[in-house]
Amino acid sequence: MDLKTNILIIDDEGQIRKLLEITLNSNDYHAQSASTAREGITMAVVHPPELIILDLGLPDEDGQVVLRKLREWYLGAIIILSVRSSEEDIVKALDNGANDYLTKPFRTGELLARIRTALRQTQNVTQIQKLEFENLVIDLTSRTVTLDNEPLKLTATEYSLLTLLAKNDGRVLTHQYILRSIWGPGYTQQSQYLRVFVGQLRKKIEPNPNNPKFILTESGIGYRFCTKIDD
Amino acid sequence: MRYFNQNSRNQFLISVLATVFISIVCYSLSNLIGYRTVALILLATVSMLAIFFSVYPVLLAATLSALIWDYFFIPPHFTLHVQNSDDVLMLMMYFIIALINGVLTSKVRGLEKLELQKEERQNTIKLYKTLFDSLSHELRTPIATIVGASDNLLHKDSNISENDKSLLVDEISIAAFRLNRLIDNLLNMQRLESGMLKIKPDWCEVNDLINNAVNRLKLELSNRNLQIDIQEDLSIIKLDVGLIDQALFNLLHNESLYTPIGSTISISAKLINGILNLCISDNGKGFSDEELKSLFIKFYRSSAKTTGGTGLGLSIVKGFVEAHGGKVKVENNIPHGAKFTLEIPVEVLNLDDYKEFSSADLNN
Numbered sequence: 001m002d003l004k005t006n007i008l009i010i011d012d013e014g015q016i017r018k019l020l021e022i023t024l025n026s027n028d029y030h031a032q033s034a035s036t037a038r039e040g041i042t043m044a045v046v047h048p049p050e051l052i053i054l055d056l057g058l059p060d061e062d063g064q065v066v067l068r069k070l071r072e073w074y075l076g077a078i079i080i081l082s083v084r085s086s087e088e089d090i091v092k093a094l095d096n097g098a099n100d101y102l103t104k105p106f107r108t109g110e111l112l113a114r115i116r117t118a119l120r121q122t123q124n125v126t127q128i129q130k131l132e133f134e135n136l137v138i139d140l141t142s143r144t145v146t147l148d149n150e151p152l153k154l155t156a157t158e159y160s161l162l163t164l165l166a167k168n169d170g171r172v173l174t175h176q177y178i179l180r181s182i183w184g185p186g187y188t189q190q191s192q193y194l195r196v197f198v199g200q201l202r203k204k205i206e207p208n209p210n211n212p213k214f215i216l217t218e219s220g221i222g223y224r225f226c227t228k229i230d231d
Numbered sequence: 232m233r234y235f236n237q238n239s240r241n242q243f244l245i246s247v248l249a250t251v252f253i254s255i256v257c258y259s260l261s262n263l264i265g266y267r268t269v270a271l272i273l274l275a276t277v278s279m280l281a282i283f284f285s286v287y288p289v290l291l292a293a294t295l296s297a298l299i300w301d302y303f304f305i306p307p308h309f310t311l312h313v314q315n316s317d318d319v320l321m322l323m324m325y326f327i328i329a330l331i332n333g334v335l336t337s338k339v340r341g342l343e344k345l346e347l348q349k350e351e352r353q354n355t356i357k358l359y360k361t362l363f364d365s366l367s368h369e370l371r372t373p374i375a376t377i378v379g380a381s382d383n384l385l386h387k388d389s390n391i392s393e394n395d396k397s398l399l400v401d402e403i404s405i406a407a408f409r410l411n412r413l414i415d416n417l418l419n420m421q422r423l424e425s426g427m428l429k430i431k432p433d434w435c436e437v438n439d440l441i442n443n444a445v446n447r448l449k450l451e452l453s454n455r456n457l458q459i460d461i462q463e464d465l466s467i468i469k470l471d472v473g474l475i476d477q478a479l480f481n482l483l484h485n486e487s488l489y490t491p492i493g494s495t496i497s498i499s500a501k502l503i504n505g506i507l508n509l510c511i512s513d514n515g516k517g518f519s520d521e522e523l524k525s526l527f528i529k530f531y532r533s534s535a536k537t538t539g540g541t542g543l544g545l546s547i548v549k550g551f552v553e554a555h556g557g558k559v560k561v562e563n564n565i566p567h568g569a570k571f572t573l574e575i576p577v578e579v580l581n582l583d584d585y586k587e588f589s590s591a592d593l594n595n
Contacts, residue, residue, distance in 0.1 A: 217439040
């Protein structure tokens with residue numbers, strides 16, 4: 001019985017498929033690959049993997065469309081691996097339901113870390129009551145945050161922002177997503193709110209707000225709460 | 232485009248004014264000169280205009296002066312009616328000559344333009360030749376590294392030590408990222424050249440901007456001494472994060488290439504009257520006067536540099552900053568070294584507007 005985590009690679013480039021298969025198989029995953037969107041979707045339906053690595057430039061269908069099709073039923077993690085590096089493409093893919101986005105060329109160490117994070121997110125569906133990150137502890141039941149065991153005074157908005165980011169530990173949340181979740185659908189263009197509150201929050205929780213370690217900026221895309229990547 | 236419109240509006244205006252002015256002068260002298268001489272003077276005016284202006288303002292001047300001549304000078308005065316058949320012929324001739332004047336000059340102008348285009352094309356060809364020369368060098372060097380290193384690794388009988396093997400793998404990796412940087416620069420240059428570049432400003436923190444560029448070059452800058460000095464409480468500003476990030480990256484990458492190991496590289500950011508002032512300086516060798524002048528020219532490669540390069544990096548910096556309506560300056564640092572300054576006009580967020588807003592929602 002094969003207990004390894006299954007990962008499906010959908011990429012039309014043979015070299016990339018080979019590289020990924022070798023990398024994943026040697027890291028205790030079970031990798032399978034498809035070279036077209038059609039083949040990939042079929043394989044995902046027949047034998048749903050725990051995670052899909054999807055290229056956006058497929059020969060038979062646009063990757064963003066494939067992503068939307070998969071997301072209609074597929075609940076596992078999807079990581080986009082593409083040469084397209086524009087902020088629009090990345091934001092679009094994340095909004096279409098990708099868990100993460102990596103541009104080619106990529107470091108395999110980085111890819112493996114992102115895979116671990118994405119798998120953790122999709123597998124962790126149990127109710128969490130407490131989030132702990134080194135010296136920062138968020139108690140979701142009592143709505144309190146402590147830093148070095150000292151309670152932190154946060155405004156309601158700061159608290160919502162922090163918990164939203166922390167619950168999605170390791171995942172990039174786009175500016176629009178955060179604005180919609182915290183301020184509502186009318187505020188998706190008001191990115192200055194987000195900048196102000198992230199700035200305030202950093203001053204309260206970061207040891208060095210100028211070089212943050214908890215709330216990281218993904219330039220032009222959004223924010224990512226740090227994760228203790230074991231690399 | 233706006234320049235052209237304004238320019239052509241000016242041409243129309245000057246044509247009309249010149250015609251009216253000359254007409255008034257002639258009218259005041261009409262006792263001394265005959266009305267046929269006036270026609271010649273007006274024609275001379277139209278011809279003068281035709282030398283400098285394009286066809287439509289000249290045609291306007293021709294028509295206007297013909298009407299003025301008819302109305303004010305040809306008897307009976309103050310009517311467009313012409314009695315004398317000679318004068319009818321004169322008027323027609325006048326109009327035809329003025330027309331020919333306009334058309335001929337516009338043709339000559341067209342030929343000149345063609346010549347200019349030809350010259351430009353030749354310059355472009357020269358530019359592309361320079362680009363392809365440096366490109367093929369820039370592409371082949373890392374490719375040669377990759378081919379050579381992987382050959383070595385694949386060669387089964389060779390007895391390379393484990394340490395050397397990992398060094399070869401490192402070289403392959405460095406070469407690959409060098410190729411990738413080159414492609415980034417080429418794509419960016421293409422964006423600038425095609426005129427398709429539109430800046431998309433969004434709010435950002437200067438910290439994030441600098442951290443991002445520095446983090447991407449962590450490895451390359453690891454044996455330089457970095458000093459980052461960001462103005463205390465620098466507000467949130469609006470600019471195209473992607474472009475300025477790339478500009479900072481290119482400048483810092485140059486620093487990593489051209490400063491001696493152990494150099495100090497300083498990055499500072501401050502806001503002065505709505506202008507973001509980003510300064511990157513080092514205590515390396517600095518530049519010669521000739522280099523200071525030519526540094527931002529596309530494909531310019533400093534003669535003193537032995538390391539490869541396409542001469543694209545700095546012209547991209549300039550292009551991206553200018554796309555923001557900003558300026559790039561380079562000078563020598565005191566006592567020695569180079570100093571690059573980016574001055575970018577930015578919208579600044581007024582934090583006071585948000586202070587009340589944020590304290591209002593204290594939850595306990």
